[in-house]
Amino acid sequence: MASRQPDRRFIHKDRFGYLFGSLKTQNYQDPAARGPGSHIIRTLAWNPTGQLIATGSANRTLRIWNPERANARxxxxxxxHSAGIEKVLFNPVRDAELASCSSDGTVRFWDVRSKTCVSRLDVGGEAFTLSWSADGKVVIVGRKDDTLVPVSIESLSTPTIMTNGATTEKATSTYTTLPSQPQNTQTNATTFSHHVPTESAPDLDFLATTGDGTVKIFSYPSFTLRHTLNAHSSACLALSLAPTARYLAVGGSDALISLWDTTDWVCRRTVSSEGSGTIRDVSWSFDGRFLCGASEEVGASGLEIFHAETGDSVHSIPVTTSGIPAVAWHPTRYWLAYSSMADSGNAGGLRIVGAAGGGL
Incomplete structure (x- = not known):
């Protein structure tokens, strides 16, 4: 699998807890939240430069935040969308293009600069996950009936006549659903490899977690099964490939995160937090050295950050909420975004460690 190199100097694991622990947490409160349970943020995503973060909620709210300005205005x-937002993800090569999918049966593509939906596709069933290829040319949408729906994205350039008579090129895209791919087992989270297709290596690796505890690795676009990882003893629900492509992190309903070496697909170690529950989301720091998992139950140690190479816990973020549905590391900084569930004494919403100034 192709790797992407980090673009900032990293912090040694022995100093990470001290430095990261000194950062403040910024709270972002959505005005659409109206009490416990009404506004659970299910999904988070940074854009490629980290200047924006998108949140999608159970109450159909899809919002784009400036991390440096916490006020919702x-x-x-x-x-x-006419139903809850299940997954949001920015185009890896276009800063302002966002994809979102919902249990309303659609996937929508947005231009966040103009605040417009540039394409709406009916995928034939309740959509709950999506993955974007590294070159931004393919999105695969996962439906709750265990069907995968590829979407081809073709960029076009059309001439536009300016008011002064000059001609410029305006980039547009077409979005086309391709034949669906039913799966014979419960299919949960998905991701593409970081590989960008070339003439000599046109196929992509596409990975999917399943309800039987495995991770299936397919070749795209053929969907030929290349490899199966027997990852967990119960359902695998989350996965994330490190930015360096060195490890694949897999989260399961057994409260464990397993780390798989992508060179030989051997599980190198597992990590877990004391008292945590099902792992719903996993995210890597930009340098591929630290990871964090979101759990529907927060353990006694809080939201825990692990060092990938040793499995050591390097820092815990104290939380008072009953669950953390989603986590997302900033693409170039040691900032960590997470969602918190509303309960008595806690309004819930988006939190970002490091965004309140003095971030690493």
């Missing part, structure tokens, strides 16, 4: 709400 500086955010943008994108309206259109």
């Amino acid at each position: 500086y955010s943008t709400e994108l309206r259109g």
Whole structure:
């Protein structure tokens, strides 16, 4: 699998807890939240430069935040979905293009600059996950009936006549659903490899977690099964490939995160937090050295950050909420975004460690 190199100097693991622990946490409160349970943020995603973060909620709210301005008046709400937002993800090569999928049966593509939906596709069933290829040309949407729906994205350039008579090129895209791919087992989270297709290596690796505790590695676009990882003793629900492509992290309903070496697909270690529950989301720091998992139950140690090479816990973020549905590391900084569930004494919403100034 192709690797991407980090673009900032890293912090040694022995100093990480001290430095990261000194950072403040910024709270972002959505005005659409109206009490416990009404506004659970299910999904988070940074854009490629880390200047924006998108949140999708159970109450259909899709919002784009400026991480440096916590007040909601500086955010943008994108309206259109008629049911809860299940997954949001920015185009890896276009800073302002966002994909979202919902249990309303659609996937939508947005231009966050103009605040418009540029394409709406009916995928034939409740959509709950999606993955974007590294070159931004393919999105695969996962439906709750265990069917995968590829979407081809073709960028076009069309001439536009300016008011002064000059001609410029305006980039547009077409979005086309391809034949669906039913799966014979419960299919959960998915991701593409970091490989960008070339003439000599046109196929991509596409990975999917399953309800039987395995991770299936397919060749795209043929969907030929290349390899199966027997990852967990119960359902695998989350996965994330490190930015360096060295490890694949897999989270399961057994409260464990397993780390798989992508050179030989051997499990090198597992990590877990005391008292935590099902792992719903996993995210890597930009340098591929630290990872964190989101759990529907927060353990006694809080939201825990692990060092990938040793499995050591390097820092715990104290939390008072009953669950953390989603986590997302900043793409170039040691900032960590997470969602918290509303309960008595806690409004819930988006939190970002490091965004309140003095970030690493």
